[in-house]
Amino acid sequence: MASSFNFGAILLMTLLAACFSECFHFPDKAQLELSDVLNKNCGVTAYEDRDRPPYGRFQETPWLALFYYPDDTVHFCHGTLITPNHVLTTAVCANNVAVNDTIIVLGEYDLSTDQDCEGIKCADSVQKRLVKSTTVHPDYNKDTFENDIAVVILNMDVALSESITPICLPLIKFEIGTINQPNVYNTLWTTEARPQQHWMRYVELDECNKLVGDRIQLHEGQICARSFNNKTIEMIGGAGSALEVEYHSRTYQVAMLSIGILDAEPGTPYVYVDVTKYVKWIHNMVKNN
Template sequence: MASVKGPAVICLLLILLSFGDGERFHFPDKAQLELSDVLNKECGSTEYEERDRPAEGRLQESPWLALFYYPDESVHFCHGTLITRSYILTTAVCASNIVVNETSVVLGEYDLNTEQDCEGVKCADPVQRRSVEKVIIHEGYNQETFMNDIAMIVLDREVLLSDSIKPICLPLIKFEIGTVNQPNVYNSLWTTLQRPQQYWMRYVELDDCRQLVGHKINLNEGQICARSYNNKTIEMTGGAGSALEVEYHNRMYQVAMLSIGILESEAGTPYIYVDIPKYVKWIHDTVKNN
């Protein structure tokens, strides 16, 4: 009988793993998209596949970004991200300032100074505006330490998905940033400029972050730090609730959410983010139960 060659053994093992033990084994992509029956549906895809993103966002590049406005105000006060057709993920700090049936949520925005957004001959769909039906703040939120700074906003009605509006994917299984599959992490948001900016960021280890922010804040479980990759001063005004995004297998995942920045800090000082993988179960259960 002929001996089985090495490559054939590898192929056989892959087949056995994928079919023989289906209750416990999942390939990463399948797990990310199917472990939740309410999250990661129609999520994370755009026409832009390159991992190096320009400083200024392109039309329909971050179609999950949402902006919150006070009544009769023309400048947003916070960000959020669409995670289902009717749920927006944001911070508890932002949610505390939202008034049910009054605060306006805008999705599908790009250029704040134009009525219809176009690049060349390509034009986006009109923005969609929604009211807030319900605010759900994490039960463990502490407004002094910013611990559990996470909340969910339920829209008064579902949004219509398109190339301009779609949910972002969430990491149902945590993957490590910095490996060959996801080298670049970006914080996308509107600042004082008319189009969204895409800041190239990098993680800062928690112990290092504690030294850099000093006595100004005590970092807790569920918080992580990131700063400008080039240690530049970046503008984050009104950016709370915006996404720290990473490309993974041609989909964009939100791995963290901007929580707070240290006022009057030096260039390169880290920003504090909510570590999304630590809250995925809370997010899933909140959507499922409401």
């Protein structure tokens, strides 16, 4: 059964890749059906703009998750909902999680209000969950930040709505650094009540290594991006936030913020986990849990 599935998946991927080069159709069917646990009811909001505003809009990024310690009012990490029961985050964040103690909040938008509204439309209350368990990538290296990725299992499923929706993952890789690809955004809460949406541009790994090489040596599975306008971005508490692209009316997470260089000059790249390299691992973790 497994071998026939693998052969069929490979054949489907080959055919769709050929079509993409000829007719420029994004392989939506494969992205939504190659996994039986990921990309279900994912990545959809009311917004399909190519250019996002600097501040996130009401229910624009309903997959964002915030990590809190019980007595704190400020989050210490981000994550993204990938199923009603699983949150993707970094290994650094997961290693700072206390099982049955750390609180994960979903459905948040404006941190200054108890209930988020726009006009006469109001969202349901945020949903808070405890962490049941965490799975950190077995090859995570705390010195080089290689394989800085983890899956967190919630103690109870969240109820999906317009305010809480999983993000899609790229089951078939698509390049974000080439021409004619959609804009890439890193959306996260920093010191503002509403999430900020930073327009980013991809930085080739060789160039990134030259820019940050005196502080950290980058490896396969890590990619870099910097502010499109060469701004310095406040990233404290932003680890685990998604690098997102909108394509064919769905939002995909192509990477995840791992580290920022302290005291960096404006325009210095930030280091991200290349989510496309870990889709099989993520699928297996979710499938087995």
